[in-house]
Amino acid sequence: MTVSPEPRRALVVEDDVDIRGLLVQILKREGFTVTEAATAREGLEKARAGADLITLDLNLPDGDGVEVCREVREFSDAYILMITARTDEIERLTGLETGADDYISKPFSPRELVARINSLFRRQSRQAAADVAHADERQRAAEVQQNLLPRDRLALPDYELAGRFRPSRSVGGDFYDWYGTADGLHLTVADAMGKGMGAALVAATVRAIMRSVATQPNLETAFATAARATEADLEQTSSFVTLFHGRLDAATGVVGYVDAGHGLALHVMADGSAERLPSAGPPVGAWPDQTWAAGTVQLEPGDALAIVSDGLLDIYETVEEFTEAVAGVVTASAGVEEACAALLDMADVPEVADDVTVVILQRSPA
Numbered sequence: 337m338t339v340s341p342e343p344r345r346a347l348v349v350e351d352d353v354d355i356r357g358l359l360v361q362i363l364k365r366e367g368f369t370v371t372e373a374a375t376a377r378e379g380l381e382k383a384r385a386g387a388d389l390i391t392l393d394l395n396l397p398d399g400d401g402v403e404v405c406r407e408v409r410e411f412s413d414a415y416i417l418m419i420t421a422r423t424d425e426i427e428r429l430t431g432l433e434t435g436a437d438d439y440i441s442k443p444f445s446p447r448e449l450v451a452r453i454n455s456l457f458r459r460q461s462r463q464a465a466a467d468v469a470h471a472d473e474r475q476r477a478a479e480v481q482q483n484l485l486p487r488d489r490l491a492l493p494d495y496e497l498a499g500r501f502r503p504s505r506s507v508g509g510d511f512y513d514w515y516g517t518a519d520g521l522h523l524t525v526a527d528a529m530g531k532g533m534g535a536a537l538v539a540a541t542v543r544a545i546m547r548s549v550a551t552q553p554n555l556e557t558a559f560a561t562a563a564r565a566t567e568a569d570l571e572q573t574s575s576f577v578t579l580f581h582g583r584l585d586a587a588t589g590v591v592g593y594v595d596a597g598h599g600l601a602l603h604v605m606a607d608g609s610a611e612r613l614p615s616a617g618p619p620v621g622a623w624p625d626q627t628w629a630a631g632t633v634q635l636e637p638g639d640a641l642a643i644v645s646d647g648l649l650d651i652y653e654t655v656e657e658f659t660e661a662v663a664g665v666v667t668a669s670a671g672v673e674e675a676c677a678a679l680l681d682m683a684d685v686p687e688v689a690d691d692v693t694v695v696i697l698q699r700s701p702a
Contacts, residue, residue, distance in 0.1 A: 343367060343368065343369045344367065344368050344369070344388045344389065344457075345368065345369050345370075345371075345386060345387045345388050345389070346363045346368035346369070346370045346371075346387060346388065346389040346390070346391070347370075347371050347372075347373065347379065347382055347383055347387040347389070347390045347391070347414075348360055348363065348370060348371070348372050348373070348390075348391050349373045349374075349376070349378075349379035349383075349390065349391065349392045349393055349396070349401070349404065350372075350373075350374070350391065350393045350419065351374050351375065351393060351395070351396055351397050352393075353374075355393075355419075355442070356372055356374070358446070359391055359419075359449075360372060362446050362449055362450065363389075363391075363453075366450060366453065368388075368389065371385075371387075374397075375396060375397055375398045375399075376396045376397075376398050376399030376400075376401070376403070376404045377398055377399070379392070379396070379404055380404060380407055380408065383408050383411075383412055383414070384411060384412075386412075387412065387414045388414055388415065389414060389415045389416075389417065389453065389456070390408065390412075390414050390415070390416045390417070391417045391419055392404060392405060392408075392416055392417065392418055392419065392436070393419050393420065394418055394419070394420035394421075395420070395421065401418060401420070402434055405418070405434045405435055405436050406434040406435065408435070409434065409435035415437045415438075415453075415456045415457070416435060416436045416437055417436070417437065417438050417439065417440060417452060417453065417456070418436045418438070418439035418440070419439070419440055419441075419442060419444070420439060420440075420441060420442065421441070421442040437456055438452055438455075438456060440452055486499065486512070486513060486514050486515070490514060490515075490516055490521060492516065492520065492521060492586060493586070494586070494699060494700045495521075495584075495586060495697060495698065495699055495700065496671060496672045496673075496696075496697070496698045496700065497514065497521070497523075497672065497695075497696070497697050497698075498671075498672040498673045498675070498676045498695070498696055499512045499514070499676060499693070499694065499695040499696075500676040500677065500679070500680050500693070500694050501691070501692070501693045502680055502683065502691065502692045502693075503536075503691050510525075510526070510527050510528075510539065510645050510647070510691035510692070510693040511524075511525075511526055511528075511539040511540070511542075511543055511693070512524065512525045512526075512643075512693055512695045513543050513546065513547070514695075515547070515550070517550070517583070519583075519584075519585050519586060519587070520583070520584035520585050520586035520587075521583075521584050521586070521697075522550055522581070522582070522583050522584075523581070523582050523584070523643075523695060523697065524543070524546050524579070524580065524581045524582075525579075525580045525598065525601075525643040525645065525693060525695050526539060526542055526543075526546075526577050526578065526579045526580070526598075527577065527578045527579075527598070527645045527646065527691070527693070528542065528575060528576075528577045529575045529576050529577070529619075535575075538569070538570070538573060538575050538577065539577075541566070541569055542562075542566055542577050542579065542620075545562045545565050545566050546562050546579075546581060548562070548565075549561050549562045555581075555583055555592045555593075555594060555630045556594065556627075556628070556629065556630045559581055559594040559596075559628060559630070560627060560628070562620075563596070563620045563626070563628070566620055566621065567620070567621055567624055570620065570621030571621065571624070575621060576597075576618075576619040576620060576621035576622045577596075577619055577620045577621055578596060578597040578598040578599075578619045578620075578646075579594075579595075579596040579597070579598060579619070579620050580593065580594075580595050580596075580598040580601050580643050581593060581594050582594075582601075582641070582643075582697075584635075584697065588634075589634055589635040589636060589637075589639075589699055590632055590633075590634055590635075591632065591633050591634075591635060591641060591697075592630055592631070592632050593613065593630065593631055593632070593633065594616055594628045594629075594630050594631075595613060595614070595615040595616050595628075595631070596615070596616065596617055596618065596619055596620050596628050597615055597617065597618045597619030597620070597622065598615060598619075598643070599612070599614075599615040600612070600643065600644045600645065600646060600649065600655075600658075601613040601641065601642070601643045601644075602641070602642045602643075602644070602659055602662055602663060603633050603635075603639065603640075603641060604639065604640040604641075604642055604662070604663045604666045604667065605636070605638075605639050606636065606637065606638025606639055606701065608663060608664070608667040609663070610659050610660070610662070610663035611659075612655065612659055613631065613633060614631065616628040616629045616630070616631065617629075635697070635698075635699040636699065637699055637700065637701050637702035638698075638699065638700075638701040638702070639698070639699050640666050640672070640696055640697065640698035640699070641696070641697045641698075642662055642663075642666055642675075642694070642695070642696045643693075643694070643695045643696075644658075644662060644679065644692075644693070644694050645690075645691060645692055645693040645694075646690065647683060647690035647691050647692035647693070648662075648679060648682065648683045648692050648694070650690065651682070651683070651685060661682070662679065665678045665679055665682070666696060666698075671698075672696040672697070672698050675694075675696050676694045676695075676696055679692075679694045680692060680694060
């Protein structure tokens with residue numbers, strides 16, 4: 337059974353009886369359900385009942401069509417076609433600036449009127465189709481980005497590892513990654529400049545490049561190789577990436593790391609105290625031929641390494657307040673999964689308009 341589309345609704349606001357009758361006749365012939373109004377006041381009342389198209393006379397006995405148009409725009413997104421005998425261009429533009437979609441001058445031919453109306457609704461159809469296509473693309477991009485995140489919990493004796501990512505849009509520039517090695521694991525947290533699809537593409541590129549250097553034994557050499565491979569793409573897109581990359585030796589609890597402009601990796605001790613690991617230089621891509629020195633942090637039993645993106649930083653006045661808050665959540669939580677969820681919940685406020693990412697690696701208590 338074929339369902340007939342709902343008829344389009346039109347409202348004719350015109351004080352001249354003959355012109356109003358002509359407009360009603362033309363619109364009904366084009367398949368509209370038509371209502372009429374002879375005054376500004378009546379037109380506003382009927383516009384509130386709903387319409388897809390409003391033809392609006394500029395000269396009404398109790399008001400100016402421009403003011404009516406302005407008021408209608410406060411509650412309706414109907415197409416508004418101004419119909420006027422005024423020929424002054426400034427007044428026409430004034431009508432359009434108040435929210436009208438088009439205008440036609442009296443006297444007008446029925447054929448021209450129909451052409452103008454059809455043009456308005458064709459634009460609507462094209463925009464609707466484009467919106468659907470873009471929504472599908474964004475949904476697919478979001479699925480791809482989520483699939484690039486680690487999907488399985490890493491089984492590493494004496495350690496817990498968890499991560500969460502919440503993009504500010506359907507996709508984002510943050511990402512995290514980890515994978516097991518013979519000695520322990522490698523993990524990466526990064527934030528590409530910007531938001532949306534462009535930042536997500538940069539993030540995916542950086543993820544692939546960081547994985548490509550995983551077999552290089554020297555951390556500084558591996559990071560420098562990845563940075564050189566990334567710089568050309570970042571330069572072309574006028575972008576940069578803050579990046580934290582760490583390598584855990586599970587037997588000793590030592591994490592070797594390079595921090596390129598990230599600056600929000602925290603060593604949370606078992607007693608609840610915390611210190612922020614120093615950054616070794618600017619973000620990757622900030623300027624060419626930069627080098628970064630590796631650092632180390634010792635995870636004793638009960639200690640945790642928490643790497644957070646700067647989205648969460650937006651709700652704190654200082655980095656010190658941020659450090660204290662994150663350490664408090666990690667210490668009070670029953671495990672790293674709970675801590676990651678709690679930190680993302682903290683970021684669910686209007687002040688946070690950026691992507692938010694949290695990765696926590698914790699060594700089990702003795």
